[in-house]
Amino acid sequence: MNTLIAIIGLGVLCLLFEIFNLRKAIVPITIIGLLAVLGLTISEFNSTESYYNNMIVVSKFSTTFSSLFIVLTIFLVALGHNFYENHQSKISDYIAIKIFLLAGAVAMVSFGNLAMFFLGIEVLSISLYILAASDRMNLKSNEAGMKYFLMGSFASGIILFGVCLIYGAMGSFDVTEISELSQSAELPVWFPIGIVLVTIGMLFKVAAVPFHFWAPDVYEGSPALTTALMSTLAKVVAMATLYKLLSVMNADVSESFKMVVVIISMASMTFGNIMALRQTNVKRMLAFSGVSHAGFMLMTLLSLSTSAGSLLYYASAYSLSGIAAFSVILYVCKNRDNEDVVNFHGLGKTNPLLAAILTAALLSMAGIPIFAGFFAKLVLFNQTIQAGYLALVIVAVVNSIISVGYYFKLILAMYTKEPNEERKGTPVIIYAVAVIAIVLNIALGLFPSFILDLLA
Amino acid sequence: MNVSLILIILLVGAFATFLAGDKLASKVALFFGLAAAGASIVLLNHYNLGENIGFINQWITQPNISFALKADGLSMAMLLLTTVLTPIIIFSSFGNDYKNSKSFYALILFMSFAMAGTFLASDGLLYYIFWELSLIPIYFIALIWGNGDVEERKKAVVKFFIYTLAGSLFMLVAFVYMYQKAGSLLLEDLYKLNLTATEQLWMFLAFFLAYAIKIPLIPFHTWQANVYQKAPTVGTMLLSGIMLKMGLYSVIRWQLPLAPLAAKEYMYIFIGLGIAGVIYGSIVALKQKDLKKLLAYSSLAHVGLIAAGTYTLTLDGLRGAVLQMIAHGFVVVGLFYAAEIIFRRYETRAIAEMGGIRSQSPKFTSMFLILVLASVALPTTFNFIGEFTVLYSLSQINIWFAILGGTTIILGAYYMLKMFQHAMLGETNTKSFADVTINEGITLVLIIGVLFFFGMYPKPITDLITPSLEEILTQINRIN
Numbered sequence: 001m002n003t004l005i006a007i008i009g010l011g012v013l014c015l016l017f018e019i020f021n022l023r024k025a026i027v028p029i030t031i032i033g034l035l036a037v038l039g040l041t042i043s044e045f046n047s048t049e050s051y052y053n054n055m056i057v058v059s060k061f062s063t064t065f066s067s068l069f070i071v072l073t074i075f076l077v078a079l080g081h082n083f084y085e086n087h088q089s090k091i092s093d094y095i096a097i098k099i100f101l102l103a104g105a106v107a108m109v110s111f112g113n114l115a116m117f118f119l120g121i122e123v124l125s126i127s128l129y130i131l132a133a134s135d136r137m138n139l140k141s142n143e144a145g146m147k148y149f150l151m152g153s154f155a156s157g158i159i160l161f162g163v164c165l166i167y168g169a170m171g172s173f174d175v176t177e178i179s180e181l182s183q184s185a186e187l188p189v190w191f192p193i194g195i196v197l198v199t200i201g202m203l204f205k206v207a208a209v210p211f212h213f214w215a216p217d218v219y220e221g222s223p224a225l226t227t228a229l230m231s232t233l234a235k236v237v238a239m240a241t242l243y244k245l246l247s248v249m250n251a252d253v254s255e256s257f258k259m260v261v262v263i264i265s266m267a268s269m270t271f272g273n274i275m276a277l278r279q280t281n282v283k284r285m286l287a288f289s290g291v292s293h294a295g296f297m298l299m300t301l302l303s304l305s306t307s308a309g310s311l312l313y314y315a316s317a318y319s320l321s322g323i324a325a326f327s328v329i330l331y332v333c334k335n336r337d338n339e340d341v342v343n344f345h346g347l348g349k350t351n352p353l354l355a356a357i358l359t360a361a362l363l364s365m366a367g368i369p370i371f372a373g374f375f376a377k378l379v380l381f382n383q384t385i386q387a388g389y390l391a392l393v394i395v396a397v398v399n400s401i402i403s404v405g406y407y408f409k410l411i412l413a414m415y416t417k418e419p420n421e422e423r424k425g426t427p428v429i430i431y432a433v434a435v436i437a438i439v440l441n442i443a444l445g446l447f448p449s450f451i452l453d454l455l456a
Numbered sequence: 457m458n459v460s461l462i463l464i465i466l467l468v469g470a471f472a473t474f475l476a477g478d479k480l481a482s483k484v485a486l487f488f489g490l491a492a493a494g495a496s497i498v499l500l501n502h503y504n505l506g507e508n509i510g511f512i513n514q515w516i517t518q519p520n521i522s523f524a525l526k527a528d529g530l531s532m533a534m535l536l537l538t539t540v541l542t543p544i545i546i547f548s549s550f551g552n553d554y555k556n557s558k559s560f561y562a563l564i565l566f567m568s569f570a571m572a573g574t575f576l577a578s579d580g581l582l583y584y585i586f587w588e589l590s591l592i593p594i595y596f597i598a599l600i601w602g603n604g605d606v607e608e609r610k611k612a613v614v615k616f617f618i619y620t621l622a623g624s625l626f627m628l629v630a631f632v633y634m635y636q637k638a639g640s641l642l643l644e645d646l647y648k649l650n651l652t653a654t655e656q657l658w659m660f661l662a663f664f665l666a667y668a669i670k671i672p673l674i675p676f677h678t679w680q681a682n683v684y685q686k687a688p689t690v691g692t693m694l695l696s697g698i699m700l701k702m703g704l705y706s707v708i709r710w711q712l713p714l715a716p717l718a719a720k721e722y723m724y725i726f727i728g729l730g731i732a733g734v735i736y737g738s739i740v741a742l743k744q745k746d747l748k749k750l751l752a753y754s755s756l757a758h759v760g761l762i763a764a765g766t767y768t769l770t771l772d773g774l775r776g777a778v779l780q781m782i783a784h785g786f787v788v789v790g791l792f793y794a795a796e797i798i799f800r801r802y803e804t805r806a807i808a809e810m811g812g813i814r815s816q817s818p819k820f821t822s823m824f825l826i827l828v829l830a831s832v833a834l835p836t837t838f839n840f841i842g843e844f845t846v847l848y849s850l851s852q853i854n855i856w857f858a859i860l861g862g863t864t865i866i867l868g869a870y871y872m873l874k875m876f877q878h879a880m881l882g883e884t885n886t887k888s889f890a891d892v893t894i895n896e897g898i899t900l901v902l903i904i905g906v907l908f909f910f911g912m913y914p915k916p917i918t919d920l921i922t923p924s925l926e927e928i929l930t931q932i933n934r935i936n
Contacts, residue, residue, distance in 0.1 A: 390633075
């Protein structure tokens with residue numbers, strides 16, 4: 001609860017900076033503020049409390065995921081320093097929106113009431129719509145914002161409809177009450193329908209097949225930093241929320257529901273990977289790769305009671321490598337009008353450090369050992385085989401092999417092609433973010449127990 | 457003192473080499489390579505005195521994974537092969553100038569680290585991690601410092617990477633499956649596992665895919681010749697000298713003891729695949745015009761025979777296979793080095809463009825001849841001991857296997873000597889051939905020395921490996 005209040009306070013503070021004309025200091029001060037909030041969140045780790053008639057419930061699940069979101073936001077805000085260089089007059093708006101988005105994200109994992117859940121989702125989504133369209137003189141960005149807004153609000157409508165049906169069936173928005181009532185033998189038919197609708201809406205937010213159509217266009221059109229946010233923070237938030245939602249409502253009892261999860265998971269992985277193979281735009285490629293990673297993360301829904309730890313681990317591994325990859329993309333594609341693979345040609349010669357970092361990030365996403373991505377897949381496979389879905393694991397393995405194809409396309413472009421032009425300047429912050437993110441990723445790979453045992 | 461020391465030396469060496477800068481990199485790498493070799497000899501001494509030089513420590517609690525290194529005779533033999541060949545390989549590259557050599561030598565040491573880890577690991581996941589880790593450095597070594605057209609090289613190397621990764625991921629699934637049954641991936645816990653025949657067959661096949669691609673066995677060999685040709689010689693040496701042995705070692709250490717029923721049931725098929733590789737590799741080698749490709753196919757033939765030896769599931773077969781693994785490791789490094797020496801002078805790998813070297817450099821010619829003869833298993837060389845033991849064990853199973861497998865010696869002699877004749881004898885080439893330098897001479901003499909010494913006195917190695925092979929055999933024969 002304190003986390004949420006502190007974050008909103010920080011957001012308001014960011015807006016005030018504009019008024020006092022302190023735009024130069026905004027990034028460092030926000031980062032310091034976020035670090036303080038992170039400390040506050042971690043200090044609440046062992047407490048389980050509920051606030052305001054169960055509106056907000058602070059648990060281990062919510063504190064760990066909130067910490068992850070805060071860390072990701074710190075990275076994204078830091079990257080903003082360089083990215084918004086030419087938009088100094090609006091920088092406080094952009095940063096403030098990101099902080100509010102974080103508030104929405106924290107609300108989404110710590111809700112105790114479906115009304116709070118919906119509020120969180122709307123705060124997050126509206127911030128994302130704005131950020132997607134934030135490059136307002138750019139036609140592509142406008143298109144991305146519009147598409148995302150239309151499709152996103154439709155999905156929000158479906159979620160709201162689902163929430164209403166659940167209320168109609170159970171007579172309450174409170175998740176603990178819903179959970180108790182859902183144990184009873186006779187459930188009104190509206191309850192499963194409501195759950196299905198909410199799930200559909202959330203699957204839209206995580207961009208799982210067949211609700212992924214917005215992702216490539218929106219990822220491509222949005223400003224690169226917003227794409228970074230969507231593919232790391234927003235995806236992880238949506239996934240954690242879906243997980244929490246289904247686990248508090250005991251949705252995993254029905255076999256047919258699990259069958260649907262298996263099919264969606266397989267479809268997301270396969271479709272995402274195959275489409276990614278054909279892309280020449282790096283953002284589109286990562287969008288499809290994100291679809292396939294959503295498919296992997298959906299595997300956690302098959303063993304809801306035990307897999308919180310592995311979801312946290314997968315989410316951390318995936319989003320940290322995403323941050324590292326995007327900081328390199330931001331550096332390479334600055335002042336370019338597209339993010340095609342051509343821009344990466346010869347990066348291994350012109351900038352070996354960043355090329356190595358991008359390589360490491362992609363290797364982590366592909367699941368090559370010692371990077372956290374490998375252990376993330378390993379624990380996921382382990383859990384899924386334990387739950388009895390060997391076929392799904394084999395599909396996932398085949399997909400891991402396919403994914404190597406497109407990740408390596410980028411690596412090959414960096415090391416075997418001749419560089420086309422020199423890039424000037426060494427933006428220290430981008431380097432720092434990239435290095436820290438990848439070091440964290442490798443550290444998670446070397447000591448996986450550190451994260452895995454948090455939610456055991 | 458335990459075996460983790462070797463891994464630490466190699467890993468620290470990789471970082472130190474990278475930090476040393478381009479000028480000093482090769483020397484720093486050589487220093488750490490020699491240090492690792494020295495340390496492994498000291499450890500061997502400790503091992504022979506009966507000390508426990510293994511290492512085990514809990515790494516991940518959930519799932520239960522340990523950082524477990526086991527050093528029995530078999531592991532020690534393979535570790536020595538790695539740590540002795542690594543400095544030789546590094547030293548062999550001294551005549552060449554590599555761009556960005558700090559990364560190059562760091563990657564060599566890193567690869568050596570991963571391979572040594574593969575030979576030592578006794579926890580399934582740790583073993584898998586080292587196994588995969590060794591793939592990354594060789595990928596970059598072949599990709600960045602390789603020769604030939606970039607696009608073709610890229611194709612060959614990516615194919616290699618995806619092939620090997622695909623194979624090993626199925627091995628990972630097998631490990632995860634076994635983890636469900638055993639609750640741990642420690643080798644000794646896995647050995648206790650009683651899997652049904654069907655389960656064993658699936659495990660066997662999952663492992664087989666990984667190993668057959670790495671070794672490589674027919675029909676999974678298609679990546680090999682192209683990668684050997686395109687990779688820089690150092691990369692080829694690492695691949696053929698040590699990395700292939702990872703596959704063969706893993707067959708003995710993991711595949712056979714974990715799925716003995718399947719191994720016995722389908723023994724003939726897998727021996728047949730090995731033998732088929734012998735014949736196919738030899739026949740294709742006959743037709744090669746490129747020296748490196750010829751050596752690649754001859755290597756395919758030799759490892760086919762080694763694999764057939766392991767699948768006989770007899771003590772002689774396993775022992776011969778291990779001996780031949782070590783012998784082949786040395787001889788193939790020597791041969792590729794000889795090809796590199798010719799390339800340094802003639803700038804070609806086409807056999808037709810060579811010739812007349814004997815009259816200009818008799819020293820080099822005689823050393824090359826010794827290596828050629830060793831590779832076709834001339835008695836008194838180490839390779840003879842290995843191949844003979846393997847062929848003997850094959851004849852115990854079925855005489856036809858031995859006869860067909862023996863073609864590796866007959867056909868091998870034919871294509872190797874034909875190559876020697878075209879490359880070294882004949883009319884004088886217009887280009888002059890400078891005599892071997894001191895560095896080149898030292899490397900070749902070292903390799904030849906090893907081959908002759910163990911050819912005449914293989915007892916130290918047989919004594920080292922036999923107890924652990926017997927242990928593995930009892931494990932294979934535990935259920936009938």
